[in-house]
């Protein structure tokens with residue numbers, strides 16, 4: 001903020017502005033309303049004050065010398081155990097128990113008292129070359145930190161000669177090759193419901209049957225190589241999309257990542273990115289640009305969906 005806006009004591013005001021900004025950032029990070037933020041802050045205040053009071057009292061009762069080894073051991077115990085219990089206690093009083101229990105669970109998992117949450121299991125469906133599938137596997141399975149949170153555990157294809165079969169073999173990921181009849185009559189549906197937390201379509205060309213969509217609500221994501229709702233629907237896949245976009249003289253195209261519903265290329269849009277169409281653009285050059293966007297944005301968008309779903313489960 002420019003200095004001339006700050007009459008009186010500039011440093012003092014600047015500090016206040018910074019504190020308000022910090023609080024706003026925290027509130028955004030935790031994703032809670034203003035009132036909830038207030039009660040959370042009250043919990044911290046009462047917990048901190050009570051913890052300090054208890055420490056002082058114990059120091060007095062047991063005649064513990066300040067800054068001695070016993071004093072630091074006491075401080076550590078209060079911080080590691082007493083403070084956490086007090087947080088939950090005051091959190092419950094201010095109606096914020098769930099908020100604090102979420103963080104306590106994280107600590108208990110980190111120190112090995114609670115079992116670590118299992119990794120989210122992603123099943124990829126693909127019909128083609130599989131560059132998106134390979135990219136998703138690289139992003140999740142080859143990064144140990146991310147793999148603890150989510151992993152591609154299976155691949156499904158309808159095409160035995162699809163590039164994705166080779167990828168599955170190289171990555172040692174089980175793959176099922178399914179027929180249209182099996183897909184439509186839901187032979188595999190129970191298996192997917194049991195073994196997938198998220199289904200990610202990466203160039204999969206069949207429309208998901210209604211039964212499947214209903215059984216896995218908000219759990220099937222698709223990527224489409226255009227800016228939906230334009231250039232979607234039956235027959236709109238791969239190069240057909242780019243040809244139609246160019247034939248219509250569009251100035252831009254892009255990618256759409258969306259949840260699946262019972263219709264072709266519909267469902268709630270999660271993310272879109274745009275690319276400019278240059279003079280002399282061909283379906284091949286546009287496809288290349290689109291692939292570039294897909295590889296950059298599909299994995300982090302899937303990761304965000306997983307984070308949101310996990311946060312919802314923990315609420």
Ligand code: GAR
Pocket residue numbers: 126127128129130131132133202203204205223224225236237238241290291294
């Ligand atoms: C991707 O461009 C994807 O957007 C598209 O198929 C391509 C698959 O490429 N999907 C659709 O057209 C769905 N309607 P890949 O096999 O290299 O991942």
